[in-house]
Amino acid sequence: MSTSESIDSVRCDVGLFVTLARRWFVRRLCTTLFVFIVSFMYLFSSDCHISFDSVQIQSMTLASFMLQIRKHEYFKKLNIIICKMRSEAPIHVLLISYPAQGHINPLLSLAKCVAAKGASVIFITTERAGKDIRTVNNIIEKSFTPIGDGSLTFEFFDDCLEDDDPIRGDITGYIAQLKLVGKPFVSQMIKNHAESNKPISCLINNPFLPWVCDVADEHGIPSVLLWVQSTAVLTAYYNYFHKLVLETYEELEHDFIDYISNKSILIRPIGPLFNNPNIKGANNIRGDFVKSDDCNIIEWLNSKTKGSVVYISFGTVVYLPQEQVNEIAYGLLDSQVSFLWVLKPPVKEAGLEPHSLPDGFLEETSERGKVVKWSPQEQVLAHPSVACFITHCGWNSSMEALSLGVPMLTFPAWGDQVTNAKFLVDVFGVGIRLGYSHAENKLVTRDEVKKCLLEAMAGEKAEELKKNAIKWKKAAEDAVAIGGSSDLHLDAFMQDIKKCGTVNIQKT
Structure with missing residues (x-):
């Protein structure tokens, strides 16, 4: 290589270095100015009043001003906001199901809907039910499946009963057994997530597992019950709850939803869950215990x-x-x-x-x-x-x-x-x-x-029935479509969970 070529090469390297250094400096400067401006606006907004005693703002250097901010508790909240702006971490939700087909299916549909909206979801039920679910769906325990903007993972716990144990045939005794073994399992999962800086934002369960609410209360986490009966039936029980998500839609049970809402109970009708377009890509994940032909x-x-x-x-x-x-x-x-x-x-x-x-x-x-x-009942009912x-x-x-x-x-x-x-x-x-x-x-x-x-x-009666059935089908499709009543309620429910998640992040 000639002397002139060597000089040109060095100049090229130096020029590249200067360019990269300039870009780095500009990025750092912009970041610092951004933090300074946001901090200043945040600290002196109408809902935040702070005095710096003898220190005069006019004479502060950027460094001293940032030092004062970092000492203030509001900076912790600001730091959370900035981190979320850079890369919002997923919220973590546990869903715990009673191990019966009719309970698992709707709760699993809700799990997929919540995951599709961006949450990291863990679905929990017994090992015995899990064995059937794994066989039918080729599911690997603890491995996550991407769904929409989030993910779904399965966890199973042992109910500590032999297959022929008579307690399985006694629903009262079996519910008590699930509480005995399930309560410490769920509690430990919550602790493990907190220690891993992945705090659980919310617990969701279905009927027959009332102890889930106790676990949530012990850990200071909100719990939600998925009501899997009609809103009409709920009117006999509503006094026991203050927040509910319902497997129904406004257009179907408008009068009963209004009635309960007027009792100061927060109602989120988000059904029909199985037909939600957000989870169409997750139809291979099912709660079936038996593989049909x-x-x-x-x-x-x-x-x-x-x-x-x-x-x-x-x-x-x-x-x-x-x-x-x-x-x-x-x-x-x-x-x-x-x-x-x-x-x-x-x-x-x-x-x-x-x-x-x-x-x-x-x-x-x-x-x-x-x-x-x-x-496959859903496919059968959808068949012309x-x-x-x-x-x-x-x-x-x-x-x-x-x-x-x-x-x-x-x-x-x-x-x-x-x-x-x-x-x-x-x-x-x-x-x-x-x-x-x-x-x-x-x-x-x-x-x-x-x-x-x-x-x-x-005949005439058959035509009348079909006409009404088509009307409710259209209403259900509109409800779960983007911007429909159930879709808006699901978004509102996700915001409820995210608020809880922000609180838990601050605690952690």
Whole structure:
């Protein structure tokens, strides 16, 4: 290399160094000025009054002024604001579910909605339920799944019971056992997160786990209950709560939501959760305990004409008497309608015999009927071949059918199901009353089954039911769309959590 080339190379290196140094200096200067200006405005705003005694602002150097600011408690808050402006850390939320299918599904939908809005979410239930969830969904415990702007992680705790322990069949005893082992598990998780500078902002649970509220109170963290029944049923319990998120939407239960809101209770109706567009990319994460033959069922429905199939399912808990199963089967035979029937086996703890179907039933209905142990209910109800739904009227099933525009034949068993059935028939106008309550031990005959099926499938009544069902489907879609009532309530709920998160960050 010649002397001139060496000089040019050195000049180039020096020039690059000067340029980089100048950029660094400008960035530092801008940062310092920014902090100075924001600090000055913050400290002398109307809600912050500070005097520096003998020190005169006019004679302060930048260094001495910043030193005074750093000594003041408001700088801590300012520092949090600046850090969040640079890179806002995710808020951390724990959701704790009772280990039953009907409880896990809506809470898991809420978990995905909260994650999609930017939170780091941990979903907790028992190891026994977790084993089934892992098998069905290929979920790895403690590994996070990105959802929207946030993430979802699963954690499972041991309920310390053998599979054949009789306590599993006693709901009161089992709830007490979950409190005994679950309370210290959740409490320790909160401590671990605080020590890792990832404080938990909020605990969310579903019914049957009231001890979660106690854990939250012990740690100074707010807790939220996801109400998984109708707002109409909530009017019997609202005095026990002051803040609630509801699996419903304003357009569906406007009067009851207004009534409870007027009682100074903060209501956030954010449903239908399963149909929220924010979580469409997370449909592979489900709370199912059983893996259904989805493809086979959907293919079978594809082979049927539009509005020709009756879907029959009584949820995960209701178990019909054998005599009632026989009457439904004969009603299906006599009506000649196509059907998809979920006839699930009994849970082991119940000690019940599996259902049987009348002799020759499967052979005689092989061309127009299908009997399965499990089904992807949301996909089934959304399928155009499904005309109506014989249901036990649990709120999850009711919301799914309402949100997907499917008329119902109501056959409630107990509790809130009876109230739901009345509203589906008499208020929402989407149902025909098939039975009043299983608890009455009143048998619904094959003739009644046939009559209601034919009425719901074709004719003036069927058209009226479908018209109303489509109306509620449209209302549900509008509610969860961006800017819809449920979407706005979900955003407001996230702001509630973020406020709690800011407080916990300051504590940490």
